Every structure is written in structure tokens, then in C-alpha cells.
Amino acid sequence: MIDLYLNGEAISTDAENLAALLQDCGYEHDRLATALNGIFVHRESRTSARLSPGDRVEVVSPIEGG
Amino acid sequence: MPEFYNEHVQNALLLGTARYPSPTILEDAIRSAEVDVITVSLRRESGGSNAGQHFWEMIKRLGVRVLPNTASCYSVKEAVTTAQMAREVFETDWVKLEVIGNPDTLQPDVFGLVEAARILCADGFRVFPYTTEDLVVADRLLQIGCEVLMPWGSPIGSGQGINNEFALRTLRSHFPDVPLVVDAGIGRPSHAAQAMEMGFDAVLLNTAVARAGDPVSMAKAFTEAISAGRSAFLANPIEQNDMAEPSTPVLGKAFLS
Numbered sequence: 001m002i003d004l005y006l007n008g009e010a011i012s013t014d015a016e017n018l019a020a021l022l023q024d025c026g027y028e029h030d031r032l033a034t035a036l037n038g039i040f041v042h043r044e045s046r047t048s049a050r051l052s053p054g055d056r057v058e059v060v061s062p063i064e065g066g
Numbered sequence: 067m068p069e070f071y072n073e074h075v076q077n078a079l080l081l082g083t084a085r086y087p088s089p090t091i092l093e094d095a096i097r098s099a100e101v102d103v104i105t106v107s108l109r110r111e112s113g114g115s116n117a118g119q120h121f122w123e124m125i126k127r128l129g130v131r132v133l134p135n136t137a138s139c140y141s142v143k144e145a146v147t148t149a150q151m152a153r154e155v156f157e158t159d160w161v162k163l164e165v166i167g168n169p170d171t172l173q174p175d176v177f178g179l180v181e182a183a184r185i186l187c188a189d190g191f192r193v194f195p196y197t198t199e200d201l202v203v204a205d206r207l208l209q210i211g212c213e214v215l216m217p218w219g220s221p222i223g224s225g226q227g228i229n230n231e232f233a234l235r236t237l238r239s240h241f242p243d244v245p246l247v248v249d250a251g252i253g254r255p256s257h258a259a260q261a262m263e264m265g266f267d268a269v270l271l272n273t274a275v276a277r278a279g280d281p282v283s284m285a286k287a288f289t290e291a292i293s294a295g296r297s298a299f300l301a302n303p304i305e306q307n308d309m310a311e312p313s314t315p316v317l318g319k320a321f322l323s
Contacts, residue, residue, distance in 0.1 A: 007110040007111075007112070008110070022113075026113030026114035027111075027113045027114070028113075028114065028116060029116060029118075029119040031118050031119050031122045031155060032111065032118065032155065033108065033150075033151030033154045033155045035147055035151060038143060038144075038147060039147065040147050040150035040151055040154075042154065043154060058110065059110065059111055059113075060108040060109055060110055060111060060118075060151055060155070061108065061109070061111035061117065061118020061119070061121075061122075061155065062106055062107075062108065062118040062121045062122045062125070062155055062156065063106070063107050063108060063109040063117070063121060064082075064083040064084040064085075064086070064092070064106065064107065064121065065082065065083060065084050065105050065106045065107025065108075065134070065135045065137055066082030066083070066084045066085070066105055066107075066135065066137065066222070066223075066272035066273070
């Protein structure tokens with residue numbers, strides 16, 4: 001298990017990479033973008049983005065804005 | 067009609083999508099005003115919520131162009147990463163670049179703004195920088211690759227209208243061929259008309275419509291005011307005088323005293 005932060009919340013996961021984490025956490029659509037430790041991770045790079053203890057993962061999606 | 071980065075826009079009202087009473091009212095406002103460009107943003111999403119997907123479906127249904135923002139970013143790194151994420155999610159290289167420098171006024175950190183704009187322009191983004199009315203900052207933004215400038219009218223959401231008309235006129239005068247958008251602080255359609263009469267190419271606003279008693283009617287009123295302001299600018303308004311000038315001919319007036 002890896003302890004990390006997903007959108008600011010502490011979680012434990014078996015996922016070894018970002019793509020697996022999204023799947024495990026129930027993200028069903030792909031109108032999402034991701035960042036790992038403040039660095040943007042392109043959609044195609046999520047599988048190769050390996051997770052480590054203490055990582056900060058951000059998952060964002062479209063919302064209204066001014 | 068304005069042109070941004072070689073793309074024609076049908077309506078000079080660029081409309082924000084936040085703070086509406088409901089998604090239906092937002093959608094009706096966009097349709098009522100025949101808006102062509104809306105601003106959008108990104109926020110955290112929890113697994114299984116699908117909230118972002120629903121908003122995306124509304125955008126596709128409306129058939130409008132999106133201008134993603136980097137709202138609430140206080141550092142260059144945050145703004146650049148947010149822009150990169152927005153490009154992937156919204157499938158556009160347009161970005162309304164905000165690097166905020168003060169939480170009370172929400173005014174741009176112009177130093178961070180120039181640096182973030184330099185990075186993003188070099189990375190192929192088409193940057194719409196939310197900036198102050200400062201002429202030198204504007205010049206620097208153009209030098210590093212921005213082809214649009216978006217000076218504020220007054221603080222975001224304040225509804226104060228245009229606080230520094232002199233400086234905005236100076237920008238217009240110095241950069242006659244650069245698309246200029248007054249962004250932020252607009253409260254009433256008359257403020258928007260004023261900006262357009264000054265020769266600005268477009269107006270970007272959100273709160274003035276979203277928080278109005280009737281957002282749908284207000285959105286339409288803004289479109290009409292912006293259109294009137296543009297027509298007035300093209301018609302070359304008269305100069306202001308200190309003293310009165312009679313409009314009715316004096317010559318031939320009957321001598322009655």
C-alpha cells in the first residue's frame with residue numbers, strides 16, 4: 001500500500017501508477033486532467049507516472065469560471 | 067467583430083459562466099445574448115462524481131468557444147500547470163491567464179503574469195493575459211508573444227466599471243492594432259458601452275450578468291449595449307467641450323425683446 005494525497009485527502013492505495021489510481025478511485029470519464037506533485041501529467045503519460053509515498057495527486061475537471 | 071489570434075468572434079461580449087442561479091439560467095443567458103465565447107475553469111473532482119462531464123456536455127450542446135482561465139493562481143508555477151491541464155481538458159490552446167497578486171483586490175501580479183505568459187507563449191499557447199492598465203506591462207506582454215491584452219476595468223466582481231479611463235485610452239492609443247478586451251469590474255451595460263465607445267474590441271464580464279435579478283435579460287442587455295458602443299465608436303463621436311454650443315441656428319432668430 002502507498003499512502004498519498006489525492007486532491008488534498010490522505011488515502012492508501014494499491015495503485016502503482018496514476019492511470020491505475022484513477023481507475024481504482026472511480027473516475028469514469030476522461031474529461032479530466034492530472035498533476036503529480038505540482039507537475040502536469042499528460043493523459044498518455046499516466047501509466048508511466050509511478051506513485052510514491054507522500055505524492056500529491058491532483059485531478060481536475062471542467063467547471064464554471066469567470 | 068473582434069478577431070483573436072486570427073479567429074473571428076461573432077459577439078464582442080465574452081461571458082463568464084460562474085455564480086449563476088442554476089445551470090439552466092446560465093444556458094439561457096448564453097443563448098439569449100448569442101454569446102460566442104465563454105470563460106471556464108478547472109476544479110478538483112472526486113471519483114464517480116461526473117460533475118465536470120456534465121458541464122462539458124453543456125458546452126458542447128451550446129456550440130460556443132471556451133476560454134479557460136487560471137483563476138485563483140497566485141504563482142507562475144500554479145498558473146502554468148493549470149493552463150497545461152486546461153489545454154488537455156478543453157482541447158484549446160486559448161488561455162485567460164490570471165496570476166493574482168492580492169487577495170483583496172484580485173489584481174494581477176504583473177511580474178508573475180509576464181513570466182507565466184512568456185513560458186506559455188513559448189509552449190504554443192494563445193495567451194489572453196488579465197492585466198492592469200499599465201502601459202509598460204502591456205508592452206512587455208506583447209513583446210513576449212501575447213497578441214491580445216485584457217486590462218481590468220476595476221476589481222473583479224466589484225461592478226465599479228472603468229476606474230482609470232485615461233490609462234485605458236492610453237493603451238488604446240498606443241496599440242491601435244492589438245485586440246484589447248476590458249476584463250473585470252464591469253457592473254452595468256453602460257460601462258460596457260463606454261469601453262466599446264473608447265475603441266475597445268470586446269468586454270469580458272461575469273458577475274454583472276450572473277448576479278443580476280434576471281441574468282437572461284441582463285446578458286441580452288449587455289450584448290445590445292456592446293453593439294451600440296461599437297457602432298458609436300465607428301461613427302466617430304464628437305469631442306467634449308467645456309462650454310455650450312447652440313444646436314439650433316442663431317442666425318435668423320426673430321428679434322422679440
